[in-house]
Amino acid sequence: MPPIRLLIADDHTLVRQGLRQLCEGIGGFEVVAEAENGVQAVELARAAQPDVILMDIVMPKLDGVAAIRQIIRDTPTARIIALTMYREDQYMLDAIRAGARGYLLKTVDAGELISAIEAVCRGDYLIDPIVAARVLGELHLPMPEQPHNEPLTEGEMAVLRLVAQGVDNQDIAQTLNYSVYTVANRLRTIYAKLHFTNRT
Amino acid sequence: MDRPLSTDRTSLTGEQRYRHLFENVPICIFVADLTDQVTIFEVNRQAALAYGYAAAELVGMPARRLVPEDARTILASILQRVRRGETVTVESTNRRRDGALFPVRIIAAPDPMDDHHMIVAVEEITLEKQRRSEAEAIDAERRRIAHEIHDGVAQSLAGLRFKSALWSHLADGAPPEMRAALDELQVVLIAVLEDLRRTIFALRPVDLEALGFFPALRQLVDDFGDQNQLAVHLELTGPPEALPTVYELPLFRIIQQGLTNIGQHADASMVWVQVVTDAAGRVGVSVRDNGRGFDPGRLGPTDPEGHFGLRQMRERVMELGGALDICSAPGQGTELVIALPPVANEINHRQNAGVESARNSEAQDAAD
Numbered sequence: 001m002p003p004i005r006l007l008i009a010d011d012h013t014l015v016r017q018g019l020r021q022l023c024e025g026i027g028g029f030e031v032v033a034e035a036e037n038g039v040q041a042v043e044l045a046r047a048a049q050p051d052v053i054l055m056d057i058v059m060p061k062l063d064g065v066a067a068i069r070q071i072i073r074d075t076p077t078a079r080i081i082a083l084t085m086y087r088e089d090q091y092m093l094d095a096i097r098a099g100a101r102g103y104l105l106k107t108v109d110a111g112e113l114i115s116a117i118e119a120v121c122r123g124d125y126l127i128d129p130i131v132a133a134r135v136l137g138e139l140h141l142p143m144p145e146q147p148h149n150e151p152l153t154e155g156e157m158a159v160l161r162l163v164a165q166g167v168d169n170q171d172i173a174q175t176l177n178y179s180v181y182t183v184a185n186r187l188r189t190i191y192a193k194l195h196f197t198n199r200t
Numbered sequence: 201m202d203r204p205l206s207t208d209r210t211s212l213t214g215e216q217r218y219r220h221l222f223e224n225v226p227i228c229i230f231v232a233d234l235t236d237q238v239t240i241f242e243v244n245r246q247a248a249l250a251y252g253y254a255a256a257e258l259v260g261m262p263a264r265r266l267v268p269e270d271a272r273t274i275l276a277s278i279l280q281r282v283r284r285g286e287t288v289t290v291e292s293t294n295r296r297r298d299g300a301l302f303p304v305r306i307i308a309a310p311d312p313m314d315d316h317h318m319i320v321a322v323e324e325i326t327l328e329k330q331r332r333s334e335a336e337a338i339d340a341e342r343r344r345i346a347h348e349i350h351d352g353v354a355q356s357l358a359g360l361r362f363k364s365a366l367w368s369h370l371a372d373g374a375p376p377e378m379r380a381a382l383d384e385l386q387v388v389l390i391a392v393l394e395d396l397r398r399t400i401f402a403l404r405p406v407d408l409e410a411l412g413f414f415p416a417l418r419q420l421v422d423d424f425g426d427q428n429q430l431a432v433h434l435e436l437t438g439p440p441e442a443l444p445t446v447y448e449l450p451l452f453r454i455i456q457q458g459l460t461n462i463g464q465h466a467d468a469s470m471v472w473v474q475v476v477t478d479a480a481g482r483v484g485v486s487v488r489d490n491g492r493g494f495d496p497g498r499l500g501p502t503d504p505e506g507h508f509g510l511r512q513m514r515e516r517v518m519e520l521g522g523a524l525d526i527c528s529a530p531g532q533g534t535e536l537v538i539a540l541p542p543v544a545n546e547i548n549h550r551q552n553a554g555v556e557s558a559r560n561s562e563a564q565d566a567a568d
Contacts, residue, residue, distance in 0.1 A: 005543050012355040018362025025366040058351070085354055089425060106358035107393055110365035 003030040004121050007050035009041035009067065010083065011059045015106065019054060024112060029117070038062025045078065046069045052121050053080040055100065057091050065094045068176035079120045096191065102126025125187050132163035152193060159186040209388060229321040230263070231311065238275065241317060252297035253459025268295050278308050282318045285310055296473055303329045336450065346403040352395045361389040374486060377393035401427060402460040413448045414440050414475075417455065421473050424459045430472045430475065438477035444543040447483055450516050451475075451540070456489035457516075458536050461509045481542030483522075488535040493528045 006029055010016050016034050023029035033039035033048040039061045045053055053071065057064035066083060071078050082095035082103040088199045090101050101120045105114060116126055147193045150158065155176075169187075212220060228247035233239050241262050247253040249267055267275050274292045281288045287309040294304045304322050311317040368382040372551060401424070408416050418434055425432035443451075455473060462468055468491030468561070476484040509524070517524040522540035 012351075012359060014356045014359030015362070016359075018359035018366075022366045022369075026369055034293065074513070083349060085358065086436045106355075107361065107390055110362075 001028075003028055003034045004117060005030050005048070006117070006175055007031075007033045007035065007041070007044055007048060007053045009035040009038070009064070010056035011036050012056075015056070022113070023117070024113060026110065028114075038067035041067045042070045044155060046074055049075075049185065051079065053078060054083055054096070054117075054189050056083045056103075057081055057095055060176075063091075065091055065098050065145055066102050068095055068098040070157070073173065081116065081126065099105050101191065102128060124184060125191050127169065127187060133159050135161070137172045153188060156186050156190050156193075159183060163187075228324075230258075230320040230322065232263050232320060233315050233317055234279065234315075235421060236279070236281055241297070245321070250296070250322075257483040262297065266294050268301055269294055276318075278306065279318075281508050282308050282310050283520070321356075342403045346400045349396055350391060350402075354393060354400075356441070357389055357393055357396070361386060361393070365388060368402050389405055397427065398463050399465070402456065404456075408448055408452060412450065413443060417452065417475070421471075424463070425471070429462050430468060433559070434469070435472070435473045435474045436476075437474070439479065440477065441480060442477040442479060443475075443483060447520065448539060450520055451483070451485065451538075454513050454516050454557065455485065455487060457509055457513050462489045462491065462507075462534075465494075468492075473550075476501055483538075483539060485538040485540075486535060487538075488533065490533040493530050493532040495530060496526045497527050532563060 006023060007018050008016050008031055010019070010121070019176050020031045020034065024031060032050050033044040033131075037060045041053070041055060041059075041064075042062065044050075053067055055064045062070075068080050071080065076099075078099070080100045081091065082100040083106055084092060085106050086102060087105060092134070095103060100176070102116065102125055104116055104126070108116070120126065158176055159172060162175060167175065169180055169183050172178070173183045176183070178186075204459050224567035225244065226246055226248050229244040230247055231239055231242040233241055240263055243258045245255065248258060251258065253261075264272055264275060264523045271293045275288060275367040278288050278290065278340050281447075287307070289305065289307045291303065291305050293301050294552060295301055303323050303325050305397045306320060306322050308318050310319040311319050341374065362384060364385045368386060369511045370378065371379045371382050404420075411419065414436060421432050459471070459473075462471055466489045472486070472488045474484075474486040474488075514524050517538055517540070520540050528532065528534035
């Protein structure tokens with residue numbers, strides 16, 4: 001199997017280095033480009049067409065959220081994972097709305113990092129209880145200037161609620177009597193709706 | 201001090217009593233006419249003192265002489281608005297006889313007794329301004345330090361942690377001690393990153409003005425729960441507007457410190473924060489957890505870190521004239537209870553010096 005081609009965008013040299021060494025050292029990955037700001041990330045994403053992009057959120061020149069938005073505009077199928085230092089850092093949800101397929105903390109365990117990149121490369125979305133909880137919270141808030149023109153269906157809400165409780169795909173499938181594929185599909189639509197809401 | 205010979209107020213006539221009040225109230229009072237000149241008609245002793253003139257010199261003087269040139273448009277707008285019958289409150293700059301400028305809060309209102317004059321109260325706010333800018337500077341500095349930790353050392357450690365994960369992986373066939381040592385390095389790095397996260401949280405500046413106290417508190421408590429993966433309950437009882445403005449920032453910091461302590465020491469799974477206000481202006485706060493608790497009697501050199509956090513909180517509470525109690529026992533969780541008195545007099549809160557002199561004169565009155 002050819003290695004998964006990665007673009008790493010982070011303004012901290014040591015973070016880029018660490019990620020590169022870890023991914024290449026463990027095997028199965030090739031870091032084809034490194035960007036130290038959002039502008040570079042957009043250019044390199046276009047030039048190198050990586051399989052997966054790891055994108056830091058807070059970067060000089062152009063922040064990660066704006067970079068994600070531009071990359072998705074260029075290549076709607078781009079597979080991007082947002083990176084943040086801590087869970088409470090802001091803009092996580094913004095990154096997902098901009099088109100990221102999930103986010104990872106920089107304290108993520110090596111095994112989890114690898115499987116998350118592989119999952120996103122396959123076209124999956126990462127599920128995260130905190131993000132799901134925030135999405136649920138936001139659905140209850142009146143948002144006059146940003147109407148959700150495409151509300152989530154009952155089935156999608158049910159999935160989102162379970163994700164928010166920290167239940168994994170397998171158990172969600174069992175609880176709702178869906179196949180694992182249905183759960184994955186629902187998540188895909190949830191993400192798509194979130195994404196498009198912000199682009200209206 | 202220049203006190204009237206007779207301190208027996210009841211012996212004064214009504215007229216004398218009000219004259220006494222007018223002269224001795226610790227705020228500058230001017231009566232001025234409503235002509236374009238704004239000629240000063242009458243002043244009290246505090247006004248003469250603050251501006252460095254004899255009272256007789258001020259009477260008949262155009263008010264603009266007390267106002268530096270770049271603040272004269274404010275004087276003109278006060279005049280216009282009072283002529284229309286409005287009461288005006290503004291902050292501006294005034295000038296003493298020696299040319300020194302000082303910040304003031306001016307309250308001007310039409311004289312209800314005649315159409316040709318206004319009554320102007322001027323309060324020097326040098327201390328208040330200083331305190332405000334100090335608070336702003338401290339907040340800016342906290343923000344800078346938090347930012348520096350977040351974007352500097354934390355990022356470097358995160359990079360290093362990725363590297364150490366690779367080293368552990370590479371050491372797969374190596375002697376078990378080496379593998380164990382590298383695994384330990386990873387664990388330590390993660391723990392340090394967690395510590396830094398708590399530090400950043402504790403340093404976080406408060407956007408009280410933009411959000412308002414209670415929404416900001418809600419956000420703080422929710423974020424704390426998210427961050428430490430524990431259940432939080434925030435309960436507000438009583439009218440929110442009864443919370444005195446001067447309590448907002450210190451109270452916020454006290455609760456923030458209380459939460460930080462819980463995150464660091466309590467090993468709790470649930471936290472309750474309760475704020476109670478009443479119409480009389482009293483404020484009660486409770487920060488409770490179901491963590492491991494401790495023996496409050498043994499607080500001291502044995503636990504310098506926790507002690508420091510508590511000491512800071514106690515100092516903050518005492519500055520506000522309140523009381524802080526700690527109820528805890530090993531295995532029983534911990535509750536901090538803070539009680540703050542009503543804010544009796546805003547001036548007392550603005551200037552400690554004001555509190556002092558008020559106390560002194562009370563003491564003197566009592567002695568008399």
